[in-house]
Amino acid sequence: MEGCLACDLSEGRRELPGGTVYSGGYWLVEPCVGPLSVGTLIVKPRRHITHIWELNAEEAAELGPLLVRVSAVINELTQPDQVYACLWSHADWEPGHIHFVLQPVWKEQQTEHPLPGPMLQVEMFRANQAPERALAEDFAERARALMHQG
């Protein structure tokens, strides 16, 4: 759908730094374009759907194993203490193209951000520091290689 950020990124109407990391039958994996840590990946359905309940059986079947695989790749490349997996897709109180955010988190981040979980994300979005492009592109390339080995 034109004008949807998720569709515009995957259909090439907006630039995606680092490019598509993995293209599955029903899901795409891309670097996160928001101000979260390098290593954060997005898992989103190819179809423009705005609610989890709209997933069909094939989309649902591919999702679980893909979330596991993508978090394993993030773990291998960034050695985090945790990989968050969350889905809000509700900007300005409007349902948007659903996308899981898979974000690596390290306990060292507590020196800058005392609270983990959603508070960490709130603070990172408020700070609004885009990931360094060269690092993000390098991560995307290594993640793509690992995703294609599996």
Ligand SMILES: [Zn+2]
């Ligand atoms: Zn869309």
